[in-house]
Amino acid sequence: MPRETTPALLIAALPLLLLAAAAPSTPLQDPEGNAGQQHAEEETKLAQQMLLIEDAVKKLRRSLRKEEQRDDSLALTVQMQAAALACKAETPTLLTSLGEEERVIQKNAYRLEMLGFLEQALLLERALLEGDQERAREIFAGLRDTEDPGHERFTAGG
Numbered sequence: 001m002p003r004e005t006t007p008a009l010l011i012a013a014l015p016l017l018l019l020a021a022a023a024p025s026t027p028l029q030d031p032e033g034n035a036g037q038q039h040a041e042e043e044t045k046l047a048q049q050m051l052l053i054e055d056a057v058k059k060l061r062r063s064l065r066k067e068e069q070r071d072d073s074l075a076l077t078v079q080m081q082a083a084a085l086a087c088k089a090e091t092p093t094l095l096t097s098l099g100e101e102e103r104v105i106q107k108n109a110y111r112l113e114m115l116g117f118l119e120q121a122l123l124l125e126r127a128l129l130e131g132d133q134e135r136a137r138e139i140f141a142g143l144r145d146t147e148d149p150g151h152e153r154f155t156a157g158g
C-alpha cells in the first residue's frame with residue numbers, strides 16, 4: 001500500500017542517506033568522482049600541488065609586472081603558499097624506493113627545501129603588502145630558481 005510503502009522505504013534508505021551526507025564532498029569539476037580516482041593513480045598528491053604552484057608562478061610572472069595588479073599577485077602568492085605547505089608534508093615518489101636510512105635523510109633534505117620555498121613565498125607576501133614591488137620581483141626570481149635544482153635532486157626525470 002502506498003501509504004505504508006513510502007515511510008518504509010525512507011527508513012530503509014536512511015543509513016544510505018546518512019552515509020552520503022558523511023562522505024567527503026565531490027569536487028565540482030568531477031561530479032561523478034571518476035576522474036579523481038583515475039588521477040590518484042597517475043598523479044601523486046605532491047604532483048597535484050606542484051601543478052598549483054606552477055599555475056601560480058605562470059600568472060605571477062605577468063601580474064608582478066604591474067603594481068595595479070597587486071591584489072591578484074597577493075591571491076596567487078597565497079595559492080602558492082598553501083600548495084607549498086601541502087607539498088612539504090609529502091614524500092617525493094623517488095624517495096619511496098630508497099632504504100629506510102637514506103629515505104629519512106633525503107626526506108629531511110626535501111622538507112628543508114620546501115620549507116625554504118615557503119619562507120620565500122611568505123616574504124613575497126610581505127614585500128607586496130609593504131608596497132615594495134621591486135623586492136617582490138627579486139624574491140619571485142629566487143623562487144623560480146628553486147625549480148630546477150629541486151627537480152634534479154628529488155624527481156626521477158631530474
Ligand code: HEM
Nearest residue numbers: 044046047050053054092093113114143144146147150154
Ligand atoms: C617554482 C618552483 C616549482 C615549480 C613551478 C614546480 C613544478 C612542478 C611540476 C609542474 C611538477 C610535475 C607535476 C606532474 O607530474 O604533473 C613537479 C613535480 C615535482 N616537484 Fe616541483 N616545482 C617547483 C619546485 C620544486 C622544489 C623546490 C622541489 C623540491 C624541494 C620540487 C619537487 C618536486 C617533486 C619531488 C616532484 C615529483 C612529484 C612526486 O614525486 O610525486 N619542486 N613540480
